Amino acid sequence: MTTWFPTLITPTPEEGFDLAIKLARMAVKKTQPDETVRDILRPQYASDATELIAASHVVAVHFATIAAANGYWTANGDGRPR
């Protein structure tokens, strides 16, 4: 069995950020499973500042979760620099 989302753990902050973007998009995909509809909507919202900022907001919420899950990618896991 495969899964699109096996873990919240990523090697680096950058990969954690990419996962946040993936999670934000996946919720859209699960609400609107029809790819044809999404293909019509994508160029619209990608050219609208309000919706780009709204999408960035969702990424920020997911990134907060992923960063906490990874102990902020620091050695001691409680947020203090090494």
Next chain:
Amino acid sequence: MTTWFPTLITPTPEEGFDLAIKLARMAVKKTQPDETVRDILRPQYASDATELIAASHVVAVHFATIAAANGYWTANGDGRPR
């Protein structure tokens, strides 16, 4: 007695994500209990980028709660990778 929501604990992140979607929808259902009305609204918001992003945002907030409840699905439960 049965309950639609017995626990926040899920075996995997993916199932946690699905629970987040369920919680986001359940709040809509409890605010608008009339299924006929919801059936009219669903195709509208599922074809509107602004509302899809807004729905994705609600999923992100619930997913944060579920991920914390599951100790981020890591062994030590505090967010550090195994």
Next chain:
Amino acid sequence: MTTWFPTLITPTPEEGFDLAIKLARMAVKKTQPDETVRDILRPQYASDATELIAASHVVAVHFATIAAANGYWTANGDGRPR
């Protein structure tokens, strides 16, 4: 003396979710205490997808607080499954 809100502790996640809905509505009630006005507004927002999603968002924020207050309804209270 009675209070409408004696505790954040609930026996189950489902009751915690219902409390989250109650808190979301109570803030509306305290901002617009006139029941007649609220009775006019309720059918409007309950038939508008944007506002239903916005209401669901508020429920999600309160549910996060309630879930943390209840130690996610797990035995050890720190989010790790039993």
Next chain:
Amino acid sequence: MTTWFPTLITPTPEEGFDLAIKLARMAVKKTQPDETVRDILRPQYASDATELIAASHVVAVHFATIAAANGYWTANGDGRPR
């Protein structure tokens, strides 16, 4: 010297909720210090479902902070019921 906001600690959840409402309003007051303008705006947003829900959202965010500050009004302060 007096202060409008001496502490986040409240005896009960209900008083914590009232403090959350106060903080939400205080940020509006500090952004628009002119009471005359606020008196014109208040009946408008109090009769608009979108804005009532948005106001309820701000209360939810402040309530999360206040609830954490009060250890969720539980004995052990970490969110586990007594």
Next chain:
Amino acid sequence: MTTWFPTLITPTPEEGFDLAIKLARMAVKKTQPDETVRDILRPQYASDATELIAASHVVAVHFATIAAANGYWTANGDGRPR
């Protein structure tokens, strides 16, 4: 060297709240560095209930961060009243 933001620590909740307002405004300033444009926008959004509530929301998010940074201004720093 000076900095506009040396620390998250404030002596009192009230000063923490003022810092939250400052951070909310600073992000606007860094996105729109032209003071002339900001001077035109300020009276507009300060007279619009939707935007005042949105601004109050941003303050609430920053205040949550600042309150946590200050241990909620309690002696033990974990949110339990003294």
Next chain:
Amino acid sequence: MTTWFPTLITPTPEEGFDLAIKLARMAVKKTQPDETVRDILRPQYASDATELIAASHVVAVHFATIAAANGYWTANGDGRPR
């Protein structure tokens, strides 16, 4: 190999705030990779109070993550002043 985002750790709160702005913009960039489109949108949203506040909101969410990752830039890392 280089990365645009090697760490959440910053020496000071001010640099943490700048990183929050960078993360908010990076999510927009990854959703709309076409620089020409972004160059058209930027002056629009930078002159619109609603969008400036929305952008400030995203910065606030990222800043919360970054502040936690840095132990709020305090010695003990749990939010209590030194």
